[in-house]
Every structure is written in C-alpha cells, then in structure tokens.
Amino acid sequence: MTDDTDLPDPPQPPLPVAVQRAAQAASQPSSQPYADLNPDTVLDALEAAGFPVDGRLLALNSFENRVYQVGLDEGTPVIAKFYRPARWSDEAILEEHAFSLELAEREIPVVPPLRLPSGDTLAHHAGHRFAVFPRRGGRAPELDRSDTLEWIGRFMGRIHAVGAVQPYAHRPALDIASFGDEPAAYVLDHGFVPPELEKVYRGVVAQALDGVRAAFERAGDVTRIRTHGDCHVGNMLWVEGQGPHFVDFDDSRMAPAIQDLWMLLSGEREDRVRQLGDVLAGYEEFCEFDLRELHLVEALRTLRLIHHSGWIARRWQDPAFPAAFPWFDTPRYWEARVLELREQIAVMDEPPLWRMPGMG
Known part of the structure; x- marks a missing residue:
C-alpha cells in the first residue's frame, strides 16, 4: 500500500493567460504608476495647490490618467487630473494647456485648466503631476441631427x-x-x-x-x-x-x-x-x-x-x-x-x- 503523502501533487491546469499577466502585474509595484495615489494624497495635493477641499472625492472614468471630482469648502467641485508618469514631458503638457487656454480666450467652448494660485496650470505633489479643471455638465451630442x-x-x-x-x-x-x-x-x-x-x-x-x-x-x-x-x-x-x-x-x-x-x-x-x-x-x-x-x-x-x-x-x-x-x-x-x-x-x-x- 502506498503512502499518499509520497505521491507528487497532480498537475494543475494552467491559469488563463490574462490571469497570469494580471498576477505578474500585481507582483511588480514599480510598474503600477498610481499605486500610491490614494484619496489622502489626492486631497493633500489639492490643498497644497491652494484649493480648500471638504473631503468629498469621486473617482471618474479614466484609464490613461486618474481623474477625480473634488469637493471644495465653498463653490462647485473641481476636476483634478493626475497625469500618467512618463507619458508626456512637463513641456508637452504645458503646451497642450496653452493651446486650450488660447482657444478659451477666443471664446471657443473648450474646458481649459484653471490657473493655480501660483499662476501655473501644472502642479507637482508626492511624485505626481496634476492639473485642475472647472466642472462642466452636459450630455452626449445627438450626432444623427x-x-x-x-x-x-x-x-x-x-x-x-x-x-x-x-x-x-x-x-x-x-x-x-x-x-x-x-x-x-x-x-x-x-x-x-x-x-x-x-x-x-x-x-x-x-x-x-x-x-x-x-x-x-x-x-x-x-x-x-x-x-x-x-x-x-x-x-x-x-x-x-x-x-x-x-x-x-x-x-x-x-x-x-x-x-x-x-x-x-x-x-x-x-x-x-x-x-x-x-x-x-x-x-x-x-x-x-x-x-x-x-x-x-x-x-x-x-x-x-x-x-x-x-x-x-x-x-x-x-x-x-x-x-x-x-x-x-x-x-x-x-x-x-x-x-x-x-x-x-x-x-x-x-x-x-x-x-x-x-x-x-
């Protein structure tokens, strides 16, 4: 009679490739660009930039960047966009900001970033770069008209x-x-x-x-x-x-x-x-x-x-x-x-x- 403890474990079916890749990603924190971007970091960043936050925070649908609606002590909430690290240089981001500000100055209906109390449109906090935008409402246009x-x-x-x-x-x-x-x-x-x-x-x-x-x-x-x-x-x-x-x-x-x-x-x-x-x-x-x-x-x-x-x-x-x-x-x-x-x-x-x- 054979002792079952001496038998090798039966082979396990391989995990789906998607599961393998997800597990690999989770084991590499350095490749997770927003791992340390928690609610406290977001609120602290807005406070440091001169926005008196009231603690309300809503994550919005975005994959490339991380975007949040942030409540303020007074007035309407603002939208904070935290840029994906290493995708754009600061110069490239500021160039895009300048273009949308130029359009807004000509009364073209775009939503440009707000100028921060420092006068800049791009801020840095805890290794992250972000910009703040006014919140705008609206619905999807009816393209069949x-x-x-x-x-x-x-x-x-x-x-x-x-x-x-x-x-x-x-x-x-x-x-x-x-x-x-x-x-x-x-x-x-x-x-x-x-x-x-x-x-x-x-x-x-x-x-x-x-x-x-x-x-x-x-x-x-x-x-x-x-x-x-x-x-x-x-x-x-x-x-x-x-x-x-x-x-x-x-x-x-x-x-x-x-x-x-x-x-x-x-x-x-x-x-x-x-x-x-x-x-x-x-x-x-x-x-x-x-x-x-x-x-x-x-x-x-x-x-x-x-x-x-x-x-x-x-x-x-x-x-x-x-x-x-x-x-x-x-x-x-x-x-x-x-x-x-x-x-x-x-x-x-x-x-x-x-x-x-x-x-x-």
Whole structure:
C-alpha cells in the first residue's frame, strides 16, 4: 500500500493567460504608476495647490490618467487630473494647456485648466503631476441631427483656425510609425496574440498598414495642425442653448484636420456622406478644408484600431487594464481584430466619400 503523502501533487491546469499577466502585474509595484495615489494624497495635493477641499472625492472614468471630482469648502467641485508618469514631458503638457487656454480666450467652448494660485496650470505633489479643471455638465451630442453636426463643425473650424497658426514644439505628430507599425510590433513581440493566430494577425496587420500607406500617398502632402486628437462623442458635452463643449485635450497632437472630423461619421456610406456635408457646412465658415484629406478617413480609422490594441498591451501592468479588458488575451478578441482589419482593408480601397477634383 502506498503512502499518499509520497505521491507528487497532480498537475494543475494552467491559469488563463490574462490571469497570469494580471498576477505578474500585481507582483511588480514599480510598474503600477498610481499605486500610491490614494484619496489622502489626492486631497493633500489639492490643498497644497491652494484649493480648500471638504473631503468629498469621486473617482471618474479614466484609464490613461486618474481623474477625480473634488469637493471644495465653498463653490462647485473641481476636476483634478493626475497625469500618467512618463507619458508626456512637463513641456508637452504645458503646451497642450496653452493651446486650450488660447482657444478659451477666443471664446471657443473648450474646458481649459484653471490657473493655480501660483499662476501655473501644472502642479507637482508626492511624485505626481496634476492639473485642475472647472466642472462642466452636459450630455452626449445627438450626432444623427444635421443641425448638431453643423454646430460641432462650426466650432471645430474655429479650433483648427487657431491650431493652424503655429505648430507644437514638444508634442508628437500622428504618423503611421507611432500609431501603426510600433503598436502592431509590440503586441506581436510581447506575446499578446495567441500563438494559433499570430501568423494570420501578422499578415493581416501588414496588409492593413500597406493600405494605410497607400491612402496617405493618395492624399499627398497634407498640412498637419494642432488638433484635439481624440474628438469622439465622449469628449464633447452638449449644453442646451450653448451647443458643444470640447473636453480632454490630453491626446492633442499635430495631425491632419480630418483627424478631428472622421469620428463624427458613422453608419452606411450614404449616411456618412450626409454627415460629412453637415459637418463641413459649419466647418468651412471658419476654416478651409482640404478635400484631399478625405482619402485618410478609413486609414485613420485603421490606425486607431491598431493603436488601441497596442495601448492596452503597453498598459497591461496597470491593474486597471486587466480588470477593464479581461477578454484582451483571449483568442476571441484577436479573431475579432483580424476580421475588423480585413474589413478595413476592403474599405480603404473604396473611393473617398466625396469625389475629388479631377477624378473621372
């Protein structure tokens, strides 16, 4: 008779890859940029910056940075944004602040940072950098309405008229290398794509990026200006009687103007043609639009899709990401990305939404 205590433990089934990566992230506190950003630290930072807080603190939905609504002893609460370490230099953050302040001074409805009692807009506390913003209310705009799209286009034209005056000196440009080549290589080189899908993903992303490059070649040498950079519906607050307010310029960079317009377009082709007409009807009251940039609509959408997967992968050691995107390491996620990119490859071969001058 054998003594069971001498038998080896039965083999255990391997943990899912997502669980393994989450456990690895949790064991590396140095890779957790907000591990020491607790409520006391947030309140102390606001107090040190000159804001008399009353102890009320509400964490808002944000992954890249950490954003809180902070109650004050007097007046309405403020919004405090704590920037992700090492993402932007101080100069890059201040340059973005200066752009949004310039827009606000011209009575364009953006939400710029508040000037602190020190006169600055960026503060440092306990190893963290943060800015404070006024709280603004509003709802999501109704993008199925022509008058809404024209109103948004009007203000976006004003933003771009200012953005074209001078370039950024410290913030990067949106380009194929940083939004396509690099994130695609990162997810492949770091084992995020399941082995059984690696070959097909590698092939389809290479084909998609070839399509992106061809689209940029068709567009030619388009002008890059200071843009919002991430102008989706979640970064616009609609106020009745006032129209849109644009928030969160954190992704602002040098890009073609169409980068701030294409995310307003959705649905079937005929829907997107109509929406584009509505947006440009307002836009061109204040800023001329280069029709060649319409070649870039689906190319920019493709870059955003590729970049999004790379963004999650690069942030995977932040515990907030495995919790928010638990399906990221599953075959189903990457199968969907392959299908998505195949659709984009086909769409990028279609003619632009409007006919270009000189097209037959």
